[in-house]
Amino acid sequence: MLKHKHDHDACIENALEAAQKICEERETRFTPLRRRVLELVWSKHEPITAYEVLDLLSDGKKRVAPPTVYRALDFLIEEGFVHRIESLNSFVGCSDPAHKHQGHFMICTKCSNVTEMNERSLHDVIKKAAESNGYSYENSILEIAGICENCRN
Amino acid sequence: MLKHKHDHDACIENALEAAQKICEERETRFTPLRRRVLELVWSKHEPITAYEVLDLLSDGKKRVAPPTVYRALDFLIEEGFVHRIESLNSFVGCSDPAHKHQGHFMICTKCSNVTEMNERSLHDVIKKAAESNGYSYENSILEIAGICENCRN
């Protein structure tokens, strides 16, 4: 999971292939633009802002406009390939795109690395807390700030 | 806790007095501007944006500038009188300013009412989850979207 411990090119490739396959199943359109934006989101392997994506997308002559990026991101989020990190106004690739879900994250305040937690038990606790306070549960964002194992050593 | 069930003027008054007292204890300055901004945040009793505060603050002739509002909000957040709701770019008065803490919220998607949960157990579960994933815990934001009891009836 940690950046220096994996082959990141393969990591990106996997994410793209998974997305491709899921879109075929759902009959949604994984267009070149959407594919490219997903690739750029994964390329950083840290939360990336929409405008960073925009800059990367605009190499050379033609500069793309914000709606182009935001629309692609909207699609990717809708399909569950990307999550938005509210506290950073940033986006990050989902580690488990096959199952639609709301992501819960830990964010390292030193290295900005983000880890997605897909823990059923935590999800259940949050849902229960809402219900015990009289709310029906729709979804939740959880973003924990802390320092990752690497950075503490 | 629900809007229609309490005397909201008293609610505001309590918040202002509590803040005043806490600032005296801490020897921080609860200036007229900061007091007024806190009053405006409470006045809505729903998340309020910085620019809404700005508009309310600018009654009549002189229009205040954004930094005036943001600086006051920064102070109020720092002191723990106000929380920021990340998913709404909004601010809300804290229900328990005496004890500094990170707020955990439920947000009604129908009426926009927000309820602050100060549940030790939930906080502990979140902290544990972070630690079991190798992160030290600094703080966390939890914002649950759902429908409140009122709106379901």
Added chain:
DNA sequence: AGTGCCTTGATATTCTATAACAATCAGGGC
């Protein structure tokens, strides 16, 4: 009065996101 520090004012700018409308592209029926 003079100094230093905190607070507020004022101007400009940056960063984030969306509205509105035009152009293009893909697929289905003819």
Added chain:
DNA sequence: GCCCTGATTGTTATAGAATATCAAGGCACT
């Protein structure tokens, strides 16, 4: 092929949220 339709992308403009920077004012201490 050609038209129709809906989805996608391009383009321009604008809205919304937050900060950088420097000037002015207020307060406490000497």
